[in-house]
Amino acid sequence: MNKVKVVLLTSLFALLPLAQSSAQKGGKLKLWYDKPAANWNEALPIANGRIAAMVHGNPSKELLQLNESSFWSGGPSRNDNPDGLKGLDSIRTYIFQGNYTRANTLSNQFLTAKQLHGSKFQSIGNLNISFPNAEKFTDYYRDLDIENALSSVSYKVDDVIYKREILASIPDQVIVVRLTASKPGKLTFTTNFDSQLKKTSVALDNHTLEMTGLSGTHEGVIGQVKFDARAKVINNGGTVSFVSDSLKVKNANEVIIMVSIATNFVDYQNLTANETQKCIQYLSVAEKKPFNTILKNHISTYQKYFKRVNFDLGTSEAAKATTKDRIKNFSKSYDPELVSLYYQFGRYLLICSSQPNGQPSNLQGIWNGSNNPMWDSKYTININTEMNYWPAEKTNLTEMHEPLIKMIKELSQSGKETAKVMYGSNGWVAHHNTDIWRITGVVDFADAGQWPMGGAWLSQHLWEKYLYNGNLKYLESVYPVLKSACEFYKDFLIEEPTHKWLVVSPSVSPENTPQGHKSALVAGCTIDNQLLFDLFTKTIKAAKLLKKDASLMVDFQKILDRLPPMQIGRLGQLQEWLEDWDNAKDQNRHVSHLYGLFPSNQITPYTTPQLFDAAKTSLLYRGDVSTGWSMGWKVNFWARLLDGNHAKKLISDQLTLVEPGQGRNSTMGGGGTYPNMFDAHPPFQIDGNFGCTSGITEMLLQSHDGSVDILPALPDDWKNGSITGLKAYGGFEVSIIWKDNKAQKVIIKSNFGGNCRLRVPNAMVLAGGKKLNTAKGTNPNPFFEIVKVKEPIISSAAKLNTVVVKPTFLYDIPTESGKTYTFIIK
Known part of the structure; x- marks a missing residue:
């Protein structure tokens, strides 16, 4: 960070006398x-975008559950149903006739994947570190410092203070554990790997x-x-010996454990890498560096x-409690600092789970302790993958967006065969689910999976990124x-x-x-029409900017002109379907329309007030x-409805403690x-954090x-x-007090x-007093x-409210490019 920016940020926060962070044990960003x-x-959770660990922090047995982003079940594969064209016309005919049940039956037969419904993101296994005589501990403390991407554990046994520091280094591509004790010769432990999917587990040497x-x-x-996973134990003092698949450290002063993991994955079509050579290479480079060098480089890179983003809402006495207690008490306490912590935790998770040249953040990011995770992770x-990346550009993490952009490009290749085989169409298509092998066929039964719009939604991210970076070469x-x-x-x-x-x-x-239907299968859903409006509009804009395909864009515009408008139904709601089937008692978690x-x-208070009111009614x-x-x-x-109090109420609902082990109820609430x-969700899904x-x-x-x-x-x-x-559209970087x-x-x-064009809640002037132009x-x-x-089609029964902002x-x-502008209250 240059000196100018340091001065800028210092003056920025000096202006506002927020309450100083209380002396809570953890700290503002822990x-x-x-x-x-x-x-x-x-x-x-710790991770570097490729390898990850869940740190449990038990004094007598530390457990690091390990993941590697490319470790998935199966291998390069496809799941297109080759019978798609045989049934497509009949399915459409039955839908237009209102025989949705028959259409559903045929869709499952001719369109749903016959076998493969996606591979599973799986766990590498565990690194166990067992300490004798550590059951009777006192003064226990553990944390995750999201400012430095560092997890720590400390406790006392007898009169010795033990400490662990664990990180997943981005520049060095290893997980590093540093073990120390307050007195020399007090570190004695045994360490080993275990995994349900292991082929071998041995100690190669001392x-x-x-x-x-x-x-x-x-x-x-x-x-x-x-996969190949290796752990290197580097001791200061004491001795290290091996027995079978374990290393035994005795009476050491300090110990560094470096964990390296690699797979044979090259890309979604290629598994020809040498996982052992990759694993050794990461480890051999890292082990030559002192811990403090690795730590310094790790923190600097992270x-x-x-x-880039600093967020402060002040603090309160509630911030002195443990994180679990703060979540438990959030709805009945004043704890603004928990909101800012949760906000920055979302940014932490995106940095850790989605690094350039890696895999995108999946349903659990990069952290998964099961070989049979819910929804295969x-x-x-x-919605869920897209949701993972909603914060990427606006919270100044544009590099974290790159793995998703790469995946979309790959899907656009694998999806061409699906389009041709299943529908006899040009271009590319993806349905509601994919995996590391970039499958694009129909996953799950038709009621959920027969949604050929996944590619359309993902493609919005391509244009969205351009609105922030303005780079025509990228476009x-x-x-x-x-x-x-x-x-x-x-x-x-x-x-x-x-x-x-x-x-x-x-x-x-x-x-x-829809209420009363035995199948979800229909034609012309509102979200489909909205997605296509955006897709064709943005593609036409891109073609114009790049001076490409003028005649084809004429055809695209004709299609755009024939898409259905949005409709407002009898309840004053934005219709979810082409027909007015919405049910006022429907509280489904998806609000796709x-x-x-x-x-x-497409819906804003200033440009489409009737649709704005209808959307609010639907949400209520x-x-x-x-x-x-x-x-x-x-x-x-x-937030888009401009109701901050209701948005905060949802944050409070989100920050409601769910004790581990609590499962989903019948309504998935x-x-x-x-x-x-x-x-x-429950169980864990990372999209809620990012959302x-x-x-x-x-x-x-x-x-x-x-x-x-x-x-x-x-x-x-x-x-x-x-x-x-x-970050805002148009390349503007914004700071607010x-x-x-x-x-x-x-x-x-x-x-x-x-x-x-600046919209503010109160009158402002340029610093120095210069008046602004309306x-x-x-x-x-x-x-x-x-x-x-x-213009929307509005039911004659609908009662709309006047939108007041x-x-x-x-x-x-x-x-001017590169210049900074400061505005102050008038």
Whole structure:
């Protein structure tokens, strides 16, 4: 960080006299506990984007449960149903006739995968470190320092203080454990590997353990991913010996254990790497470095990402409690610092689980203790994978977005065969689920899996990234993916008989079934129409910017013009389906038809007030409490509805303690947060963490509706606070200080130049007192262009409310690339 930025941040926080962090035992950016983890959902996660561990912190037996991002069951494979074309016309005919049950039966027969429904993300195994005579300990403490990506454990046995420091180094690609004691010669322990999928586990010499293994066979696909895991024990003082598969350390002063893991994975089509050579290479380089060098380089690399954003809501006495107790008491205490900790924990998890050149964050990020995880810990692309990456650009973690962008490019290749084989279409398609082998066929039964829109939703991330980076070279690299996705729907869309609209058929509104229907299978779901509106609109824009395919874009525009408009039903709700089938008592966790509200920008208070009101009505019917990830999504919805108090209520619902072992109830409700701050679906799904981090950002900054909107959904009781380093469309980097719910100071760095249309809750001037120009007309900055959606069709029975928004001030500021602009309260 350069001196200018240090001074800037120092002055930024000096302006606002927030309460100083109390002397809580953990610290502002630490999760801390006074007991060892009793189970996996109390253990603490570390990772470097490729390898990961869950640290349990038991004094007598430390357990590091290990993962490697490419260790999945099976091997390169496909799951296209070759009979797709045989049944497609009949399925569509039955849907248009209203015989959804028959359509569902045929879809399961002709479209659903015959065998493979996706591979499983699996656990490498465990590193065990057993300490004799450590059962009677006192003064126990463990934490996860998310500012430094470091986990620590300390305790006392007799008069000796023992300490463990554990990290997953990004630059050195190893997990490192440092063990120390307050008196010399007091470190005695045994360490070994174990795994359900191991082939061998041996001590190679007095200092090295090795375990090899093979991924599991699943749904007929033989396990082909090989792993090699090694642990190197480097002792200061004492002795090290080996017996069979264990190393025994006796009377050491300090011990470093370095863990290296590698697989034979090259890419989704290739398993030809030498896992042993890779594993040895990582270890041989790292073991030559002192611990302090590894620690320094690790923290420096990690903080390059993490420290871009600083978030402060103040603190309170509640912050002195353990993290578990703070979560347990959150709804009945004042603990603003838990919100900022949870927010930054989401950024920590994304940095740790999604590094450039690696795999994207999956359903559990990169942390999974089972070889048979729920939903296989795959990539569920009817919202969950996308949700993982909602915070990437806006919270200044653009590099973490890269693994997803790469996966989308790979899916655009594997999905071409699916489009051709199953539907006789050009372009590429993906359904609601994929895995490391980039399968694109129909996973699960038709009621959930027959949703050929996964590629359409994922493709939105390609354009979204461009709105933040403004890089035409990047846009050119992803344009073929956008174009190919549109080419699929150009061939696949079919005319529905009533209005002659072009619709997707067969499809579902993700994981929801209309009341009274025995099947979810329908045509023309609202989310499908919204996704296609965005996909075709953005592809046409990209082609224009790149000066490509002018005649093809004419065809795409014709398709865009024939898509169904959004509809407002008899209840005043945004219709979920082409027909007015919504049920006011439906509280399904999926609220897919509100995609147009978030993450899209088709529904806003300023441009589409009727749809805005209908979306709010739909959300009120759905209710608040749901599964963990759904509540995270709803934070974003209420932020976009400009209701900060309701968004905060959802944060409170999300920060409800779920004790490990509590399962899902019959309605998949009861979500919240585990003691280790993982999102509880339940069970654990990481998307809720990422969704909530995104939602909090949306409460403080939005840029989807034609302007950089400051504090659009600030809750009443977040009266004072500050946040630095957020990103907005158009290359603007934004820092905000507020006091008494008013923006006191806004600092905007312009990376591209161009007009900055600024919306603020109170009058502001440029620092120095220069008056700002009131905005007029359309924002000339092309990154803020608002595309007009079709007028909605409104039921004659619908009763709509007048949309009332708080008054704001709208200014236009011409900016130059590389310059920073400071605004203060008038």
